[in-house]
Amino acid sequence: MYQVIEKGVGFMKNFEKGSVTIRTIAEMANVSHTTVSRALNGSELVKPATRKKIAEIAKQIGYVPNLNAKSLVMNRSYMIGVFFTNLDTGTSASFLTEVMQQSQTTLPKSYSLSVNSIDHVMNSQGVSVQNFDGIIVLSQSESDDEFIDYIHSIGLPLVVLNRKIERNDITNFSHNDFLGAKNVVEYAIRMGHRNFGLIKGVKSFESSKQRSEGFFEALKEHRLEVDSNLVKRGDYLPQSGNKLMRQILSSGQVPTCVFCENDDMAVGAINACVELGYRVPEDVSFIGYDDMSYSQYLTPPLTTVRKPTSQIIKKGVASLMDILEVDGDAKITQEVIDPEIIVRSSVLNRNAD
Structure with a gap:
């Protein structure tokens, strides 16, 4: 039998050997x-x-991990699989x-990450999910549902x-792409x-669908229309933005x-505009989406929507x-997190003209 006196609390607990669990330590440390x-x-x-406090309590009361517990099973790989819809496109x-x-x-620190493509798994290209202790799916399309199932x-x-x-029945953290696009276009x-003008993302990706809907909803509420010649379909890569902007400028x-x-x-x-002699934002203003780390360093700095990727990843992990x-x-936790508009100088204030 172990006898423990909790300093500063003023009471004594007796524990039989083997009776101490994580919940016992949680109670004593006043944490979950x-x-x-x-x-x-x-x-x-x-x-x-x-x-430090928890480690001291565990040592004091002689806590021994239950190696039969699911969370400490002996054949762990300490490898987490991170799966994107498609890494190629x-x-x-x-x-x-x-x-x-x-x-x-x-x-x-004891865990490592392995980045993978859902398409590769579903096409039987040699990725075995049994090698992972857990899976993080960065889902971009409804086509991922079969893999998730x-x-x-x-x-x-x-x-x-x-x-x-x-x-x-599955923990899910996401963000509101529709609201982010609608709000930044309204700005x-x-x-x-x-x-x-509009340069869309990958057609099969839910993000592109929601962002397009937010764009058109903002225009609709303000009784505005967009010429079909100014709406192009890209693939989320810089090259497509350049090519499609050239098409818009030549229209x-x-x-x-x-x-x-x-x-x-x-x-x-933006590079296409610069290459063809158009000034940004004086001739053409630009709005992006995601607020990637480089966006604030562009010339001009890019007005965009900050997707809460960091928050989503932290919560998911x-x-x-x-x-x-x-x-x-x-x-099981499910949460949709609202994005934030980041105003910089790539959108000209035409009201000042």
Whole structure:
């Protein structure tokens, strides 16, 4: 039997050997059992002072991890699979880099990441999901649903991020692309713009669908229309933004403002204007989407929508760790996070003319 006196609390507890659990430590430390599990696994999601306090309590009461518990099963690989819809088309290098950097920063140091394509798995190109302790799906399209169903059906810990899914039995964090696009286009309208162009993203991606709908809804509410010659379909990559902006500029109907459905295409489109002698924003203004790290350093700095990628990744990784470390009783969480308009100087104030 162990006898523990909690200093500063003023009471004594007696524990039979083997009776101490994570929940016992949580009670004594006045924290959740999730926090205890993270702390004992070295997660940086827990403050250093809290980790130290929990470690001291665990040592004091003789806590021995239950190696039969699901969260500490012996054949763990400590590898997390991060799956995008398709790495060959549509997934920009900037988005991929941001996701991987934030995921690696948030994960406990004992874990590693493996980036993969859902298309490769579904086409049986040699990626075995059984090699992973858990799966993070950065879903971009409804075509991912079959893969999500499969992972869930085999009981592999799973979180789905980026796209809102139509089911309530899987943890899911996403953002409101429709609202972000609508709000930023309304900002341009308030700045006096009435003649718009649009460079869309990948047709099969939900983000492009929602951003396009937000764009057209803003115009509709202000009784504005866009010429079909000024609406182009891109692929989220800079090259397509450049090519399609050249087509818009050669149409004979140059818009005062172009909404590009991601920052990468905006970069290409702005370069096309510069190459052809158009001034930005004096001749053509630009709006992007995502607020990638480079957007503030463009010339001019890009007005865009800050997609809450960092927040979504942090929440998703924390939830996946809950599933892995808390004996499977982590609750399912679903949340849609609103984006934020970032106003810089790529949109000319035409009201001042």
